[in-house]
Every structure is written in structure tokens, then in C-alpha cells.
Amino acid sequence: MQVDDLESTGRHAEPVTARGAGLVACTRCTRVWPMGETRCARCGSELHSRDWRSLQRVWAWMIVGIVCYIPANIFPMLKTQVLFTHTESTIIEGAIELAQHGSYGIAFVILFASVAIPVGKFVAIGFLAWSVRRPERLHPHHRHRLYEVVEFIGRWSMIDVFVVAILAALVQLNFAASITPGPAAITFALSVIFTMLAAQSFDPRMIWDHDGRGPDNHLTSETP
Amino acid sequence: MAPMSDSSAATTLLPPGSLPLDELIACPQCDALFHARMPGRGQRTSCARCHTVLIAPRTNAYLRVIALALTIVILMVAAMFFPFLAVNVQGFTNKASILDTALAFLDGGFMATLAVLVAAFIVLIPLLRAALVIYVLAPLAAGRRPLPGARHMFRLSEDLRPWSMAEIFVIGCAVALVKVSDLARVEFGVAFWMFAALVVVIVFQDGIMCRWTIWKALDDTRNR
Structure with a gap:
């Protein structure tokens, strides 16, 4: 199955994360912003990288x-x-x-x-x-x-x-x-x-x- | 949960390039970053690492979701006014409406808090969520600009999602009826069946609503 392939490749090659790319992701609406932004301009949620x-x-x-x-x-x-x-x-x-x-x-x-x-x-x-x-x-x-x-x-x-x-x-x-x-x-x-x-x-x-x-x-x- | 049948491959893992930020999507569960692309008809896009569904658009989704939300409002309001359950013990009968059930804790002094919570979980929050979804989606379905505050309304509706407990209440009814069955005879009222139907509609509505598509639509219109 396709999913299994993706899973196994994902284990070897670590995927790019928003944090790794210098971005902070909104967990509410999945939009990304430059690291350092504190509030998502799309949905208004607070942003925390971690x-x-x-x-x-x-x-x-x-x-x-x-x-x-x-x-x-x-x-x-x-x-x-x-x-x-x-x-x-x-x-x-x-x-x-x-x-x-x-x-x-x-x-x-x-x-x-x-x-x-x-x-x-x-x-x-x-x-x-x-x-x-x-x-x-x-x-x-x-x-x-x-x-x-x-x-x-x-x-x-x-x-x-x-x-x-x-x-x-x-x-x-x-x-x-x-x-x-x-x-x-x-x-x-x-x-x-x-x-x-x-x-x-x-x-x-x-x-x-x-x-x-x-x-x-x-x-x-x-x-x- | 949405059916797993035709879930498609995930969006490609992002090569750390210079795409505009609004074309990216970060998995809210694991922070993996992807290039967001609309999947084909009837397909879904899920995170390659943790398999969280990210994008699952449906044709005519706005209209369908609005129709289902209207159904929820109508059934919920109607269910308030029809008899819900009745018991019969040796000639004594007692009827209870849905609100009676929520307010059963009212006469218990400090338990009144619980009455408010139960009323919110089974009636007010499901009703409010349906109303919010109509407020957010109706202008989008008509091809107009979102109404003021639409993004905050949609966020509120999403925040309230775990606190809408109508389906748990219906299973609670089943348990209560078994508990009371050796004590009394129970009759189901019209409102019981309305409420049971309502739960199916709520689950279905949550299943066909693609959050990403809605957020994107709310975002695009803002920048127009």
C-alpha cells in the first residue's frame, strides 16, 4: 500500500517541519507564518512553535x-x-x-x-x-x-x-x-x-x- | 470519522524552497510541512508522517454542509417541544422533555452548575455550532464576502467541537432505559427519534466539512 511506503521512507528521511524551515504553524487552521509571529492573521489563534x-x-x-x-x-x-x-x-x-x-x-x-x-x-x-x-x-x-x-x-x-x-x-x-x-x-x-x-x-x-x-x-x- | 476507502497519497514532502507561505500547509499534529494542493475529486490528502487527514474537499460541500446545519437547527428546536421520554409505574406516569433532563440537577443546590453544563453539552453547543457554520458558509456558498467576524466564528465553532456531546447523550439514554426497565415501563416520544436522527446528521456534517478549504476561502476573500 502507498501509505506504508510513505511511512517507511518517512522513518529514514526526516520530513521538513515548519519549525525546521524557520516557520511557525497555526495548529488551528494549518497556515504557516515566519518564526516570531505571535498571532495567526488568518484565524486569530495564538502561535507557538513549541x-x-x-x-x-x-x-x-x-x-x-x-x-x-x-x-x-x-x-x-x-x-x-x-x-x-x-x-x-x-x-x-x-x-x-x-x-x-x-x-x-x-x-x-x-x-x-x-x-x-x-x-x-x-x-x-x-x-x-x-x-x-x-x-x-x-x-x-x-x-x-x-x-x-x-x-x-x-x-x-x-x-x-x-x-x-x-x-x-x-x-x-x-x-x-x-x-x-x-x-x-x-x-x-x-x-x-x-x-x-x-x-x-x-x-x-x-x-x-x-x-x-x-x-x-x-x-x-x-x-x- | 470520514470513510477510509479512497484516501489518496499525501502531498509531496516539501523541498525547502521559496514558495509563498499561503501555499504551504503544516500538519497540526506533527508539524510536517507540505506544499498544499487540492486533491482530485473524491480524494483526500493526509500527512505522510502521522496520517492525519489534511485536505478532503467535496463537491458542493458548502451547500451540503449548510443544508445539514439547518437540519440540525430545525431538529434541535423541534425536539425541545415534543415529548422525549415517559415512564409508567403502577399507574403513575411521568414525562420528561430534553430540557427537563438537562435541568434535572437544578434542585440540587450547588449541582445547578451541572445543569448548566449538561444543557450546554447536549443542546446549546450543538445548536450554536450549527448556527456558526451557517453564518460562516452561507456567504461563501453565495459567492460573496464573508460576514464580519466570520473567521472568529469559525474558530469558535472548531474550538467547541469536542464539547458537543449529543451523540454521547443518545447512548446515555439507551443505558438509562435498561437501568430503569425493571422498575418501570418506558415510552419513547417523538423528540427521542428526532434527537437520534440529529446525532447522525451532526456526525455526517462533521465528516464532510473540509476545514482547510473553508479557511482558505475565508483567507482569500480577505486579501481580495
Whole structure:
């Protein structure tokens, strides 16, 4: 296939980059400008050839995201009242209940979206930010693929918040049955939002610099 | 995501020559620099290094995108006014509209923030993005100069893209219905089907919109 040929040639001959040609690229609209311009005259975005401070933003958003994720798992997500019995369930308890009722598929979706994706995202974003300075750990193609997956899948964690919203709006039947959202709903939503911001802050161009050996920063002397 | 079937070869890697800057394109993901050329009919141009799709023009794209954006606006506004879901437990019934769902968090004190966020994610942001796209593309389709601020509007629409979560909400509905099924009987309203159709239109619209073509059109008219 054509793509494979391009891929293999790309590995040997490092392609010209905007930075290498003395240009700064706008990541929003793909226009290039002479190095030193600070704002894209086409779309108005800020221009950074490489934004090293972006790594600090990645870590900052991610730490807030993790902090919010802890109460999201401790406090109840749903408070259910059926006739005279009250039950409260956290995210994981909710999924276990579903599995006990035989809905294994849905239980899996909830566990995947609310536990596997957030935890996986923390690990993946942390790894991406960490590996910018230790690029020999994984081929840039794989790191870039990881970044794309994180960007694509992160939003889907919000599904549990929507489930709670739908249940709480729908099941309001006086004393027969009612469902109200618990405090975990908001901390979980905030955790998803902050991790999305962490992923958006990451500058994937840093994966590719010097054919995957990281950007030409003073820190590159560390790498063997 | 757009279909992978007829993706063409990437644009040629740039020989570091002296082309005008507006004929260059830098991959937003890996900073590789290319000579931007319009691919043939039905073909796409992707980055030779990281395979990010860079240019994917369609015939009559402006008109098609505008038509789809109008469909989104109409379906979304209509879905607000028709019944969405209803539950039935031992004679008690309760109906919920889409807005009820978003506002389910309103009576929870500090959770009101979440109500605003949910309303934004599932209704306001998808609606705003469709309106922005119409504002930006309608003059281009008619062969006129862009309306004032069109470039900022298009940038805003692109920035909001990850925060438009209508499709996640629809999957959330499916999960909620399974959760509630042993407690109550659920009826789908017209608005549910409208919303489901809306999601398909949004995904399709995002798939056929070539960002580079639009940015270039906005740029050209500015310099005229």
C-alpha cells in the first residue's frame, strides 16, 4: 500500500517541519507564518512553535482531574427511593447492581466509560507528557496513536453523568419511585472536563520532533 | 470519522524552497510541512508522517454542509417541544422533555452548575455550532464576502467541537432505559427519534466539512 511506503521512507528521511524551515504553524487552521509571529492573521489563534509550558498545563489539569475523580468514586452517584426503601449507589455499586440484574452488557459499558476510560486517560496522558523527555520508550507512531485515542475517547466518559440526568428527570413518581442525583455526579463531570482540558493542552508536535527524539530544548541533552 | 476507502497519497514532502507561505500547509499534529494542493475529486490528502487527514474537499460541500446545519437547527428546536421520554409505574406516569433532563440537577443546590453544563453539552453547543457554520458558509456558498467576524466564528465553532456531546447523550439514554426497565415501563416520544436522527446528521456534517478549504476561502476573500 502507498501509505506504508510513505511511512517507511518517512522513518529514514526526516520530513521538513515548519519549525525546521524557520516557520511557525497555526495548529488551528494549518497556515504557516515566519518564526516570531505571535498571532495567526488568518484565524486569530495564538502561535507557538513549541509550547513547553503546555506540559505544565497538562500536569495541572490532570492533577485537578484526579483530585475530582476520588470523591466521584466515594460519594453516591444515584439516590433511589422505591416505596419505603432508600438506596444510594456509587458508580461501581451501580454497575454491580446492573450485573446482578443480568444486564452484563450495560454494566460493562458503565464500568468501561466511568472507570476504565478515566483511569486509562490519567495513565495515557501522564505517559505522553512524561515520554516527551524520554522518547526512546515508544515509537512516535504509537505515541501519536495513543494521543489520538485519548482525544477521541475522553468525552465518552460523560455518559454516566447523562444517565444520571435522564434517570433523575424521568423517575419522579411520588412515593412509588424516585431517583435523585448524588454529589458524585458533579465531581465526576468536573473530572471528565478537566481531563479533556489536559488532553487538549498537550502539543502532539512534541512527539515527532527530531524524528521522534523530542524537541530541541535544553533538556534533550539528557536523552542518550 | 470520514470513510477510509479512497484516501489518496499525501502531498509531496516539501523541498525547502521559496514558495509563498499561503501555499504551504503544516500538519497540526506533527508539524510536517507540505506544499498544499487540492486533491482530485473524491480524494483526500493526509500527512505522510502521522496520517492525519489534511485536505478532503467535496463537491458542493458548502451547500451540503449548510443544508445539514439547518437540519440540525430545525431538529434541535423541534425536539425541545415534543415529548422525549415517559415512564409508567403502577399507574403513575411521568414525562420528561430534553430540557427537563438537562435541568434535572437544578434542585440540587450547588449541582445547578451541572445543569448548566449538561444543557450546554447536549443542546446549546450543538445548536450554536450549527448556527456558526451557517453564518460562516452561507456567504461563501453565495459567492460573496464573508460576514464580519466570520473567521472568529469559525474558530469558535472548531474550538467547541469536542464539547458537543449529543451523540454521547443518545447512548446515555439507551443505558438509562435498561437501568430503569425493571422498575418501570418506558415510552419513547417523538423528540427521542428526532434527537437520534440529529446525532447522525451532526456526525455526517462533521465528516464532510473540509476545514482547510473553508479557511482558505475565508483567507482569500480577505486579501481580495
